[in-house]
Amino acid sequence: MSGILRNRAGRFGVICGVFAVFLFIPSCSSRNRIEGYLYYRLNADPTTLDPALVTDVTGGGITAKLFNGLVKLDPHLNVVPDIAERWEAREGGRYFLFHLKRGITFVNGREVTARDVQYSFTRILDPKGRSPNSWVLERISGAREFMSGAAKEVAGIEVVDRYTVRISLARPFSPFLNLLTMTAAYIVPKEAVERWGADFGDHPVGTGPFVMGRWDRNGELVLERNDRYFDGRARVRGIVYRVIPEELTTVTEFETGNLDVLSIPAYEYSRYRRSPVWNGLISSAKGLNTYYLGFNCSRPPFNDIRLRQAAACAIDRRKILDTFLERRGRLAEGPVPDLLRKWRIFHGYRYDPAKAGRIVREAGAVNRRIYFYVTSDQEVVDIAEIIQSYLKKAGLDVRIRQLEWSAYKTALNRGQADMFWISWWADYPDPENFLFPLFHSSNHGAGGNRAWYTNKEVDRLIEAGQTETNAVERLRYYGDAENIIVRDLPLVCFWHRTDYTLHQPSVKNYRIYPVYSIDKGMEVSF
C-alpha cells in the first residue's frame, strides 16, 4: 500500500478512486419511483391479463383496471351498470335485455357494440379455446351445446341491435348478474384478440380506466391512465406494480417510500397498530371468505356426526382468533360470511371441552388416529398444531400431514384426508357462492365439496334458492340450508378474515374492498 502511495501514478489512482466514491454516494438514493404514479406490490407476475384465462386474484385485480363488463359491483356489493346503461330482467329471470351505453370506446378507438358482447362471451365458451372460466357463463341457454360442439353458436346470446344484447338462460339463475361482474365476463375487442392470438394476455386491449404500459416480467408492470375513459379520469397518472417476492423486502420498500400501499403481513400487524405514525393509515375490509376445518363425511371416523360435534366443541375458536390472529377476523357462525348473511343461525357450536371428551368416550373413539391434511404454509401449520393440541385434550390422536399445495388439493379432491384445513373465497358476493360449491352433492371433490357432504334437503334448498327470483324467499332457502349445514357439521367454520393494508401519508382516498374487481383505481390520489 505504501508502495502504491509512493508511486506517482498510484497516488493519482487513489485520488481518482476516492473522488469517484464521493461522486457516487450523493447520487445514490434508496428512492426509486416516478412522480404521479401509484406503486403497488405483487408477489409474482400475473399469469396472464387475458380475461378469458385469468384465474388468479393478482391477474383479476389488474384486469379490472383494464377492462369493463356489462355490469360491475359497487362498494356496497350491489350490481350496478358498467358498459350496460341499464338492463331488464324478463320471464322471471329467464332472460336479460342489456342496453349498452353509446360512445364507449376500446383503447384502440373503436366503439363497443353488442357484437363485442356476443364475441367476448362466446369466446369464453368456445370449445376450441381453453378458457378455464367457462363455468361463469355456462348457464346461458345453448352454452352446453356450443361447448360440446353440437351447436355452431350460443343460442342464448342474441344481438338485438347495435346497442342491445339479449341473454337467455337455460333456467333462471338468481345470482346471474353477479356472475357478469367477474373477470371472465369482461368485454374484449375481436380485432385485438385475433391480432395478438395467444399473446393477447401480454397485450390487453380493453375499455378500462387504465391502459397497458409496459410489462417487464419479474420487474414492473406499468399501467398508464386512459384519458378517454368513459366514466371519468383516474386521479393518478398511472399505476406501477412491482414484483417483489419477499415480504420483508416489501416492508422495507414500503418504509423507504418506494411502495404506496402495503398489505400488512401477519407478523407486522401489531407493530403498525402500536405505531403512532402508521396506525392512522391502516385500512381494512371485511373479506368474503371462510376459513374452516373440514371433515371427510363419507368414511370413518368422521362419518359419525358425534365425532364432528366433539371436534367442534373441543376447539376454542375465539381464543385462537383473539390470540394467534390478533383479532384480524370475525368469528364464523357458519360457512356464509357475516357480510352476506341476513338470517339467524340457530344451532351454533360453543367451546365445551368437557362435552367434547364425553362424546369421544361415548363414541368409543379415545386415541382414535386421525390424519389431518394441511399445506406447508407456516401459518397453517401453526394453526394445525393448535387444533391438534385441543383435540388431544378431547382424546383424539391427530397426526398432521403437510403437503405441497397442488399435492394437497389432489389428496383432498380424492377424499384421502380425514380432516383438513382450508378456506373458501367468494367469486361473487352471493350466499349461493358458498353454499352450492361447498355443500351441494354434485360438487364432491374438486367442485369444492371436499367434505363429501351429502344431504338431499340441503341440495333441494340450494337449488330452490338458485332459481328463486324473489329476494326474501331466496334468503329463506339459503338460511334454512345453512342452518341444516351448521347442525350437520361437515365442517367447523373458524373465522372470516379481514384484510389490512397500510398506505403512505401522501396517498389520499385509498380504500380496500371485499371483492378485488370493485377497485378500478379511480378515486385514489396524491
Place this chain on the structure above:
Amino acid sequence: MKGFILRKVLLLVPLLFGITLTTFALTKALPGDPAVNMVGERSRPEIIAKMRKEIGADKGVVRQYAGYVLLLLQGEMGRSYYTNRNVLDDIRIKFPNTLRLALGAMAMAIPPGMILGLFAAMRKGGWADRTISVFSISLLSIPVFWSGLMLMLLFGLVLKLLPPSGTGGLRYMLLPALTLSLPALGTIARVTRVSVLEVADMPFIRTARAKGISDCRVNGIHVMKNALIPVVTVIGLDFASYLNGAVLTETIFGWDGIGRFMMEGIIKRDYPVIMGCIIVGTSLFVFTNLAVDILYHYLDPRMRIYETER
C-alpha cells in the same frame, strides 16, 4: 493441452445426457398436476384434458422424454406452460443478470479474501490471525437471507443510500452482490490462509528467502502463486454455483436472475422452465470446472508435465 480439453469436452456428452435423464425423472416425480395448476381446479375436465394434451402430459413418460431430448438437439428448450414464452429466450434475458451478480460478488470477495488470508498466514497465531479467523468463520456461517436483510435495512432504510430491491445498474447490484460475496469472502480467506501456510514451509520458499529476496516479493509472488491452486478451486466452485442462480439472494433482492426464475418454475410446476434452468445451470457448472482445470495448467507446471506424460 488440446487433447486434454478434447477429452474433457467429450466427457460432457454422456454427463449432459445423464443430467437430462435425472432431471426429467425428478421433475416427473414431483407431486401435483401442472395442467390443473394452470387452468384452476374449477375448470371442466375437458379443459384440463385439453391442457394436458397441449403440454404433452397425456403421452407416456418415455415418449415425453424422447420428445424433450429431440427438442434439445434442435437447440430448443420448449415454452413455459404459463407465459408461453420460449424458455431459452427467457434464460438468455436472465442469465446476464445472474452473471453480473456472480462477477460482482466475486470481485467483492476475491481481493479482500485473499489479502485477509495472506495477512492471517503471515501473522500466524497472533491476534490478527485470530481476529481474521473469527471474522471469516462468521461470514461463512451467517446465512444470506439474514445478512441480505440486514444490509437492505442498513443501506436502504437507515442510510437511504441504495434501493432495497430491483434489477438494474450498479446501484441495484451492490447490495445483492455484497450479500453473495460475504460467505465467499470467508471461504477464500480461510482457504488462502491454510494454503499459504502450507506453501510457506516448503524448501523452495526458504531457498528464496536465503537468496535475499524481499519478504514482499517472496510472499506476493512465490508463496501466493503456489498457494493459488486450492483457492482457484474454491473460487471456481463458488462462481459456478452463483451462475446457477443464488436463489435466496435473488429472491430477497427481487433480482431477475436464473435462480428466481427456476424457483418460480418449481412453485408453479412449470416443467420446461425447471428443466431448462437445471440443464443450463449444470452445463455452466461443468464448463466452469473445465475452465478451472485449464487454469491449473497455467498455474502449476506439474499438471502440464503430468498431462504430457500421459
